[in-house]
Amino acid sequence: DIVMTQSPDSLAVSLGERATINCKSSQSVLYNSNNKNYLAWYQQKPGQPPKVLIYWASTRESGVPDRFSGSGSGTDFTLTISSLQAEDMAVYYCQQYYDTPYTFGQGTKLEIK
Amino acid sequence: QVRLVESGGGLVKPGGSLRLSCAPSGFRFSDYYMSWIRQAPGKGLEWVSYLSNTGRTTSYADSVKGRFTISRDNAKNSLYLQMNSLRAEDTAVYYCARHFDASGSYSLFDNWGQGTLVTVSS
Numbered sequence: 001d002i003v004m005t006q007s008p009d010s011l012a013v014s015l016g017e018r019a020t021i022n023c024k025s026s027q028s029v030l031y032n033s034n035n036k037n038y039l040a041w042y043q044q045k046p047g048q049p050p051k052v053l054i055y056w057a058s059t060r061e062s063g064v065p066d067r068f069s070g071s072g073s074g075t076d077f078t079l080t081i082s083s084l085q086a087e088d089m090a091v092y093y094c095q096q097y098y099d100t101p102y103t104f105g106q107g108t109k110l111e112i113k
Numbered sequence: 114q115v116r117l118v119e120s121g122g123g124l125v126k127p128g129g130s131l132r133l134s135c136a137p138s139g140f141r142f143s144d145y146y147m148s149w150i151r152q153a154p155g156k157g158l159e160w161v162s163y164l165s166n167t168g169r170t171t172s173y174a175d176s177v178k179g180r181f182t183i184s185r186d187n188a189k190n191s192l193y194l195q196m197n198s199l200r201a202e203d204t205a206v207y208y209c210a211r212h213f214d215a216s217g218s219y220s221l222f223d224n225w226g227q228g229t230l231v232t233v234s235s
Contacts, residue, residue, distance in 0.1 A: 050222075052213075
């Protein structure tokens with residue numbers, strides 16, 4: 001199984017500041033035949049299901065604000081929120097869809113400082 | 114507008130069975146791969162199982178293999194998860210989720226239901 005490890009487990013950031021969440025996979029999720037990283041990021045607010053933010057490691061889902069961006073390749077990935085808003089308080093998960101079982105990181109709880 | 118509504122959760126004793134249902138709307142259900150994903154209280158996300166659009170291809174997490182069965186009825190627009198030999202560690206909110214693309218090649222989940230809570234306890 002591909003193990004996804006996020007860091008940090010929790011993060012407190014001031015409004016308007018940058019937030020950075022890291023995700024590391026135990027093996028590469030880069031599919032060589034199409035040069036795509038099979039890595040997605042989700043946001044989950046309390047009492048709600050997860051919502052996809054980013055896929056292919058860096059493609060923003062339709063309707064997601066452009067303050068959210070994804071980067072990385074192979075085994076190391078980053079989700080960046082460029083200017084934190086109050087509504088961004090949530091738990092963020094990375095997920096690999098390279099192979100079954102599809103696996104998620106343990107989650108990073110983002111709080112407002 | 115895509116909508117997924119789960120039902121069938123509840124309290125069940127260890128060793129018991131439960132059948133979850135998911136009612137999709139707002140898209141052509143028969144075109145899409147679907148998955149069940151669960152979240153234990155206060156914990157992270159665990160993918161449980163997927164089923165191809167035709168119902169011919171399935172996959173399960175090792176933790177549920179041999180105990181859970183995913184199925185669908187495209188004519189009735191319904192997805193199911195039959196859960197047998199339930200254990201305390203199966204306690205979770207169970208979400209049904211649509212795969213991103215109709216081909217099933219890209220198994221990220223672009224639409225989720227609100228979930229149904231399964232509690233396994235004596």
